[in-house]
Amino acid sequence: MRVLVAGRSGAVGRQLVPSLVSAGHEVTGTARTTAGVERIRNLGATGVQVDALDPEELRRTVVAARPETVIHQLIDLSAADGAANGRIRREGTRNLVDAAKAAGVGRIVVQSISWAYGPGETPADERDPLDTTTAGPRARMVAAVRALEETAAELDTAVVLRYGLLYGPGTWYAPDGALATALTGDRSAAFLGSTVANDAVSSFVHVADAAAAALLALDWPPGPVNIVDDDPAPAHTWLPALAHSLGVPAPERAAGRQGWERGALNTLSRSRGWRPVRPTWRTGFADQIEH
Template sequence: MRVFVAGGAGALGRRLVPQLVARGHQVTATTTSAAKLGLLERLGAEGVVMDGLDAMSVGEAVAQARPDAIVHEMTGLGSGKPNMRHPDRFFAPTNRLRIEGTDHLLAAAEATGVPHVVVQSFAQSYGPGAGLLTEEDPIDPGPVPVVRRLSAGVLHIQDVVPKAGGTVLRYGGFYGPGASDDVVDMVRKRKFPLVGEGTGWNSWIHLDDAASATVLAVEKQARGVFNIVDDEPAQVRDWLPYLAACAGAKRPMRVPRWLAKLLAGEFAVSLMTEGHGFSNARTKRELGWELRYPSWRQGFKEELI
């Protein structure tokens, strides 16, 4: 197949492109920087400079590539350091790419007759209830205003992509080189404390496993929503001390919710004390997906030692 990977030079794109190439696909991958074209070529793709926020740039790139499938992996997460106190600033570029970039790619696909579009989303939901979320459960940002603003992009994807007949991949929290470096650095410097009882749930996924699931979604022309997470959702109180141990760091400090809210804001408190885990049963069943790292325990240990 001819596969167009928007955001091919990002943390996931760098793992996805080689896997697609290894399976015999012809890949066109985009970057916003001409300096990264050489990287894309070394990964086996034809590199193209494209501005995902410019409809004309997207339309021209897609028309020239004539792909059988488009994969949207564009984010702005590599443009700065995470800032828990001002998360709106950090996530604003990614929200624009998830809203405007998604619309531009869907429009380009329709204009050029591309039959399949796969779009990156995020497995994080703060709505009421308990238990693992399946693909039938929508992303719910909950009542906290800042979290609702940060979720604007995934809410847009959740709405428009299925209506267009596309595929939404709700990835868990990425880890692996290039994806978790900032978190590990904060843990080693003891700048990532355990808030309250650490009761928030997270679902993790190694970059290589996220890429392999994406390849299967493209090859099988899967439609609808798929949770791309490992087998073991975990509460912060379990995974954070374990990550610290794997990274050779001291055990994270514990701070009460009220203090964390004053120092880091509502987003950090929600992240550490609320949220759901996600089920990967549908992805494994329908795509025949097998994980390299079924649990973050194995992945953290092998990646961080």
């Protein structure tokens, strides 16, 4: 299959491109820099330099690649800038979907998130609505996620992968990531996450498992699907465990959580054949240190 991966340079994209190539797909990957293009070529794929925020340039790139499927891995969190990432979700997705239409592409696999659901007492599944209860930065984030998912759904088949918090190489939760720096009290690293060990429940997924889900999603039916591990857990449980694995101080336990801080379930993705190699962060955190 001819596949175009938009945003190969993100944490998931770096794992996904070699998996697609190994599976026998003809892969074109996009990057914003010449260095990114070279990395794509070194993985056996065709690399193209393009800015997803340039609609005409992106249209030409997608039409020339003639993909049968587009995989959306566009993200902009290098500076922990929520506004920049929101723009990529809104404008980048709009441009990519328009380019896919121009190229006659009917299938798209899209990177979304699993913590945009509304409040609840138990982990969310795909039947739960996105959050409409908050204001401020979270409301803007959820609005951008909604725009991303609705825009993708304009194509005939849009599979929306709602990832958990990504850990592993290239993420904030890696040994060289921003969370380890933040836990030492050094705020020089850009980090949008929390370092409060409270009752807020999160769901994680290793980047390699996230990439494996994107590969399987080439054959999945449309709609949202949570890509999270088997073990949603409160911050007062997972944060000290991660700190211990990273060799940095653990924060003191605190109380409280927001209603939307509930984690998510992977029942649907498992029913479609996805089996995370790291089914729980409890072993996954330690595994990323060993490797």
